[in-house]
Amino acid sequence: MPQPIPNSTADWNNLFNLSAIIAVIAVVIVIGVMVFFAVKYREKKGQSKFIPQIGLSRSRAREAVIFASISIILLASLTVASYRLTPNARFPPPVSQSLVIDVTAYQWNFKFTYPNGAQTIGECYIPANKSIIFNVTSSDVMHNFGLMDFRVKIDAIPGRYNVIGVTTPSLDGNSQLNYTIRCYELCGSIHSYMMAPLTIMDPTVFNYWLANQTATNATLPGG
Amino acid sequence: MDVPFPTLLLNLGEKMPGIKLYIGIWLGLVVATIMEVVIRSLPGPASVFLTIILLIAGVKAIAISLYYQNLRYEGIRLATLPLAAIIGIVFLAVSAGLTITMGM
Amino acid sequence: MFFLIVAGSLGMLMRTQLATPNENFLNPFTYDQVVTLHGLLMILWVLTPLAAGLANYIVPLQIGAKDLTFPRLNATSYWTYLFSGLLLVGTVFLPGGSANTGWTLYAPLNTIQFSPQPGATLAILALALFAVSVTISSINFITTIVKKRAKGVTWTRLPIFTWSILMTMALALFAFPPLAAGLTLLTTDRIFGTVFFSSTQGGSILWDELFWFFGHPEVYIVVLPALGIIAEVFMTFSKRPLFARKIFIAELAAVTILSVGVWMHHMFTTGVNFDVLQAFSITTMAISIPFEGLVVGLVLTLYKSRIKLSAPMLYCLAAMFTVTLGGVTGVLQAFPVLDYAFRGTYWIVGHFHYVMAGTALFALIAGLYYWWPKITKRKYNESFAKITFVISFIGFNALYFPYFFLLDMPRRIATYSILSGWASLNFDATVGAFIFGPAILLTLLNLILSYRKNESSEANPWDSKEMEWTGDYSGTAEASTTKDNSIQSKNGDKS
Amino acid sequence: MNDDEHTEKSKSSYMPLIIASGVAIFLLGLAIYIPVLVAGLIIIVAAVYKMFKDGAAEKFSGTKETPEEETYPLESVTNEKLGLWIFLASEILIFGSLIIAYAYVRVNSGSWPIATQTHNVFLGMTNTIILLTSSLAMILSLYAIRQGNVKGLKIGLGSAFALGIAFLVIKLGFEWPELISKGFTITSGLPASTYYVLTGLHAVHVAVGLVAVGYLIFRAYSLGFTSSKHIAVENVGLYWHFVDIVWMFLFPLFYLI
Numbered sequence A: 001m002p003q004p005i006p007n008s009t010a011d012w013n014n015l016f017n018l019s020a021i022i023a024v025i026a027v028v029i030v031i032g033v034m035v036f037f038a039v040k041y042r043e044k045k046g047q048s049k050f051i052p053q054i055g056l057s058r059s060r061a062r063e064a065v066i067f068a069s070i071s072i073i074l075l076a077s078l079t080v081a082s083y084r085l086t087p088n089a090r091f092p093p094p095v096s097q098s099l100v101i102d103v104t105a106y107q108w109n110f111k112f113t114y115p116n117g118a119q120t121i122g123e124c125y126i127p128a129n130k131s132i133i134f135n136v137t138s139s140d141v142m143h144n145f146g147l148m149d150f151r152v153k154i155d156a157i158p159g160r161y162n163v164i165g166v167t168t169p170s171l172d173g174n175s176q177l178n179y180t181i182r183c184y185e186l187c188g189s190i191h192s193y194m195m196a197p198l199t200i201m202d203p204t205v206f207n208y209w210l211a212n213q214t215a216t217n218a219t220l221p222g223g
Numbered sequence B: 001m002d003v004p005f006p007t008l009l010l011n012l013g014e015k016m017p018g019i020k021l022y023i024g025i026w027l028g029l030v031v032a033t034i035m036e037v038v039i040r041s042l043p044g045p046a047s048v049f050l051t052i053i054l055l056i057a058g059v060k061a062i063a064i065s066l067y068y069q070n071l072r073y074e075g076i077r078l079a080t081l082p083l084a085a086i087i088g089i090v091f092l093a094v095s096a097g098l099t100i101t102m103g104m
Numbered sequence C: 001m002f003f004l005i006v007a008g009s010l011g012m013l014m015r016t017q018l019a020t021p022n023e024n025f026l027n028p029f030t031y032d033q034v035v036t037l038h039g040l041l042m043i044l045w046v047l048t049p050l051a052a053g054l055a056n057y058i059v060p061l062q063i064g065a066k067d068l069t070f071p072r073l074n075a076t077s078y079w080t081y082l083f084s085g086l087l088l089v090g091t092v093f094l095p096g097g098s099a100n101t102g103w104t105l106y107a108p109l110n111t112i113q114f115s116p117q118p119g120a121t122l123a124i125l126a127l128a129l130f131a132v133s134v135t136i137s138s139i140n141f142i143t144t145i146v147k148k149r150a151k152g153v154t155w156t157r158l159p160i161f162t163w164s165i166l167m168t169m170a171l172a173l174f175a176f177p178p179l180a181a182g183l184t185l186l187t188t189d190r191i192f193g194t195v196f197f198s199s200t201q202g203g204s205i206l207w208d209e210l211f212w213f214f215g216h217p218e219v220y221i222v223v224l225p226a227l228g229i230i231a232e233v234f235m236t237f238s239k240r241p242l243f244a245r246k247i248f249i250a251e252l253a254a255v256t257i258l259s260v261g262v263w264m265h266h267m268f269t270t271g272v273n274f275d276v277l278q279a280f281s282i283t284t285m286a287i288s289i290p291f292e293g294l295v296v297g298l299v300l301t302l303y304k305s306r307i308k309l310s311a312p313m314l315y316c317l318a319a320m321f322t323v324t325l326g327g328v329t330g331v332l333q334a335f336p337v338l339d340y341a342f343r344g345t346y347w348i349v350g351h352f353h354y355v356m357a358g359t360a361l362f363a364l365i366a367g368l369y370y371w372w373p374k375i376t377k378r379k380y381n382e383s384f385a386k387i388t389f390v391i392s393f394i395g396f397n398a399l400y401f402p403y404f405f406l407l408d409m410p411r412r413i414a415t416y417s418i419l420s421g422w423a424s425l426n427f428d429a430t431v432g433a434f435i436f437g438p439a440i441l442l443t444l445l446n447l448i449l450s451y452r453k454n455e456s457s458e459a460n461p462w463d464s465k466e467m468e469w470t471g472d473y474s475g476t477a478e479a480s481t482t483k484d485n486s487i488q489s490k491n492g493d494k495s
Numbered sequence D: 001m002n003d004d005e006h007t008e009k010s011k012s013s014y015m016p017l018i019i020a021s022g023v024a025i026f027l028l029g030l031a032i033y034i035p036v037l038v039a040g041l042i043i044i045v046a047a048v049y050k051m052f053k054d055g056a057a058e059k060f061s062g063t064k065e066t067p068e069e070e071t072y073p074l075e076s077v078t079n080e081k082l083g084l085w086i087f088l089a090s091e092i093l094i095f096g097s098l099i100i101a102y103a104y105v106r107v108n109s110g111s112w113p114i115a116t117q118t119h120n121v122f123l124g125m126t127n128t129i130i131l132l133t134s135s136l137a138m139i140l141s142l143y144a145i146r147q148g149n150v151k152g153l154k155i156g157l158g159s160a161f162a163l164g165i166a167f168l169v170i171k172l173g174f175e176w177p178e179l180i181s182k183g184f185t186i187t188s189g190l191p192a193s194t195y196y197v198l199t200g201l202h203a204v205h206v207a208v209g210l211v212a213v214g215y216l217i218f219r220a221y222s223l224g225f226t227s228s229k230h231i232a233v234e235n236v237g238l239y240w241h242f243v244d245i246v247w248m249f250l251f252p253l254f255y256l257i
Helices: A009-039 A059-089 A189-193 A201-217 B019-041 B046-068 B076-103 C002-018 C029-061 C071-093 C119-148 C160-192 C203-238 C245-259 C262-269 C274-301 C311-333 C335-344 C346-374 C382-405 C423-452 C487-494 D002-011 D015-031 D035-053 D056-060 D079-108 D121-146 D150-181 D189-221 D231-256
Strands: A097-105 A108-114 A117-121 A126-129 A131-138 A143-147 A152-156 A164-168 A176-181 A195-202
Touching: A009 A059, A009 A164, A009 C335, A009 D231, A059 A164, A059 C274, A059 C335, A097 A126, A097 A143, A097 A152, A097 C203, A117 A126, A117 B046, A126 C002, A126 D189, A131 A143, A131 A152, A143 A164, A143 D015, A152 A164, A152 B019, A152 C262, A152 C335, A164 B019, A189 B019, A189 C029, A195 A201, B019 B046, B019 D121, B019 D231, B046 C002, B046 D121, B046 D231, B076 C203, B076 C262, B076 C274, B076 D079, B076 D121, C029 C119, C029 C203, C029 D056, C119 C160, C119 D015, C119 D079, C160 C203, C160 C245, C160 D079, C160 D189, C203 C245, C203 C262, C203 C274, C203 C311, C203 C346, C203 D079, C245 C274, C262 C335, C274 C311, C274 C346, C311 C335, C311 C346, C335 C346, C346 C382, C346 C423, C382 C423, D002 D079, D015 D035, D015 D056, D079 D189, D121 D231, D150 D189, D150 D231, D189 D231
Parallel strands: A097 A131, A126 A195
Antiparallel strands: A097 A108, A108 A117, A131 A164, A143 A152, A143 A176, A176 A195
C-alpha cells in the first residue's frame, strides 16, 4: 500500500509546481524569443550591412516599467502563497498539543530524546496523526536536520535550539510509515552516511513502545 | 553630466585652515577623551554610558575626518566613499543584530 | 587558466566518484577536500580573475587610457593572486591534506578542533591573500575608470563592459573586507587559539553572517562582467545598439546595490529571526526584477537586427539561456518555504552551476574569442570554435540539468546508496562532465593554436562600432546628439 | 591572466613579484612552520628597504592624468588620494566587520567582564591622547610643507613617529604583559579573544603606518619634499588619521564599556 503524502509535502509540491510552471513559461518565452530573433534576423549572404533604424534612440522606460510590474505581480502573489505555508514548519501548534522531541546532532548521527527522557540513537519513532515538534541542536559542528519527505529542514547549530514542526499523516492502512532523516550540511568525513530512519507508528503502538523505553531505559542500537 | 566644473573648486584639496584650528581641534579631542573616562566613572545605568560614550567617540571620529583628513575641504564627492562603506557596515550591523536579539 | 584546468579536473574527479552508487574511487575525506578546492578555485581563482584579466586589457582600451592608473599595484595584485592560488593548490600536498569544509567553510567545522590539518589553515591564509589581491585591483580599476577616461568618454558614453567592471569592482570592494575580517578571526582561532567560531555564543551564525555578506555579492562579482560581455557581443554581432541603454545601466546599478542586501537568503534554515529572513526573501525577489530587466533588454537588442552567428555570439546565446534558467531557479529559492526543501541539495548545486559555470564561463569564453584578435592580433579557428561550442553546450546541460531532479540528494556527499534512486541521473551528469570538460580544454587549445600558426587578423574583424575597436574616443561624431541616450544607434544610422 | 603579465613586463619591475612572494612565504610559515615565516619576513623587509633606497614607493604612485581626460566628478582629487580613500573605505569595512563580530559575540554571551576592572583605563587614555597628538603632529607637518617649511615637516614627522613608537611600547610593553600576568591571555575565552585580535590588528596598522612615516622621514632627508611636491605626506597622513579614528572607537569599546 502506498505511503500517504504528508500535508506539508502536498502544499509544498503545489507551490513548487505553480512557481515552476511560471518559471518554465518565463524561460520558454525569453529563450524562445531570443532564438527566434537569432534565427529570423540571421545575416544572410549578400545582404547589405545597412539596416533601417527603427526608433531605438528613444528611451524604453515604458517597456521596462511594464516588464517590471508584470514580474512584481507574479512574485508578490507567489510570496503571499509561500508565506501562507511557511508558518506550518517554523511556527508549529503549541507544545501542549504536540509531541516535543529534542534532537541532538553530532558527528555523525542524531540522538533523539523523548519527553519522558527515553533516548534513541540513529532512529526516530513518532506517532501518526500528531503534530511533532523537533527541537534541534548540535553538540559539535553544524549539521542539518533534513526531513525531505516532509519538505522541511533546519540547521543543527551548536549552542542554539532551532524548532521545526511537522504534522504526521495518518497511516491509512500501512502498519507503519518509513521516512529518512538526513544531514544536509557538510559536517565531516562521514557526512554522506549521516542519516536516520524515521518510523511513524500507530499512536497506541507508539505509546506502548515509549512506555517500554522508560521502563527499561535502554537506548536502541544506534544506526 | 558634462557640466563645466567651476575652476575655483579645482584646488580645494590644497586649501587648509590655520594652524590654530588644528591645535584647537586637538585640544577638543583630548578633552572629549578625558570626558569619556570621567563619564564612565559616574554612577548610572550602563546603557546610558554606552550611548553617550559612543556618541562622543563618533563625534571625535567625525572631527578627525573632517579636519585632519581634510574632508571638510575636499567636498562631498570624495566623502561618499567612506560614507558608502559606513552605510554598508551599519546595514550589516543592523541585520546581524536582528538575528541575535530577536532570534528564536 | 592553470587554475581553471586544476579546478575543472577536480570537478571531473567528483563526478567520477558519484557516477555509480557506493563508489570508492575517492575516500570521503579526499572527496571533501576536492569539493572544497573545486569550489574555492572555480569561484575565486578562476571566474573572478578571468573577468579581471580581460578587463585589465579591455577597460583601458575602452576608455582610451594607456594603462591602469597604478601599474605597479596592478602587478602586485597579479602576483599576490598567483601566489595565493599556488598556496591553495599547494595545501593538497601537505600532511593531513587541505581544507575539507566545503567552500563555505562553515564554522565550527573550520576550527582547529574539527579540521586540525595545517592545510586548512594555509587554505584560509591563501584566501585572505586573495582578498588582498582583489582589493588592490578594485582600487586600481575604480581609480582608472573614474579618473583616466579619454576626452569624450563621458559617463554616458562609457561602454557597457566598463560599466559592469566598475560595478563589479565596487562590489568587490564591499564584499571582500568582511570576508577578510572573518578570515582574520578564523586564522587567529586556528593559530593563536582564540575562540570566535568554536564558541557556542553564536560563533557559527557569526561566520554565516560574515561569509555570506561576502558570499552573495561574490556571485554578482562573477556574473556582472559576464552580462557586460554579453551586451558588448550582442551589440557587435547584431549591429544594433543596446536596447534602452540608460535603463540597462540603471538596472546594472540596481543589481549591484541590491546584491549587498540579500545575503541572508543563504541562512533561511539557520532558524534566526523569521521576520528578518522574510525581509531578505523580499529583497531577493526585488533583485530579480532589475536582473530580469537586463535579460529582457539583451534579448530585445536582437530585434530587427543583422545577427552574425560567430562563436562569441553563440557562446553569449548559450550564456543567456543558462542565466535565464539559473535565474528563475534562483527566484524559486527566494521563498523560505521552498528553500526549506532546496537547501543543501543538488537543486542548489544545479542552480548555481547554471549561473556561474554556465553564464560566467560561457560569457567569459565569448569575451576571450571576441577580444582575441584585439589582444593577440591573431585569428582563431572559427569552425573549430563553433564545434567546441556545440559539444560544450550539450555537455554542460547533460552535466547540470539532471541536478534539478536530484531534489533530495544532499550536496557534498561522497557517495550514496543504491536504494536512493539517484544513480541514473548521477550517471548522466558524469557523462555530461566527460563531454563538457574536454570541450573546454579544446576551446583553450583553439586559442593556443591561434598563437602557433600566426595568421594575423585585421584590426577590426567584427567591424564593431565599439570604441576599443574603432579607437575613436572623441565622440565628435555623436557630439550633436549628446541628449540621445544611445550613441550606437546614431552609429547605426550612419552605417 | 596574460594581460596582467603584459602590464608587469612593460613596467619591468620585480618589486611587486618579490613582495608578493615574500608575503606568500610568510603566510606559508605562519600556517606550517615558523622559521619559514621568518624567511618570508626577511624578504619583505629587504624589499621594503630596497624601495626606501631607490624611492620606488613613489613609482607605485599612478601616472598623472593629462588635462584632456574626463575626470568628472572628482576633478580636484589626485589619483593617489582617490585610490587611498578607496583603500580606506575597505579598511573601514574590515574594522567595522570586526567590531560587529565583537559586539555580536558579546551580546550573545550572557556574562562579560567589566571593562574597567580588566583593562588599565589610565594607560588606555594615555595611548588615546598619544595617538591624537601624533595625528596633530602629522597634520601640522603637512601644513608646514604646504608652507614650504621643510624643517617643520621634519619635526612634525619625527614627533609623529616617536609618538607612534610610544603607543606601541605602552600597548605591547606594559598593557599586554600586565593583562597576561592577570591570566587574561589570548586563549582565555571570548573577551580576551576579541580584545587581543582587534587591538592587535590595530597595532599592526600602527606599525605599518610607522613604516610609512619612516619612509617619509627618509624622503624628507634624502630627496626632500617641496611645497608643491608632497602627495606622499598627505596620503600617509590620511592613513595615519584613519588608524587614529579606529582607535577612537576601540578605546571606549574595550576600556570603558
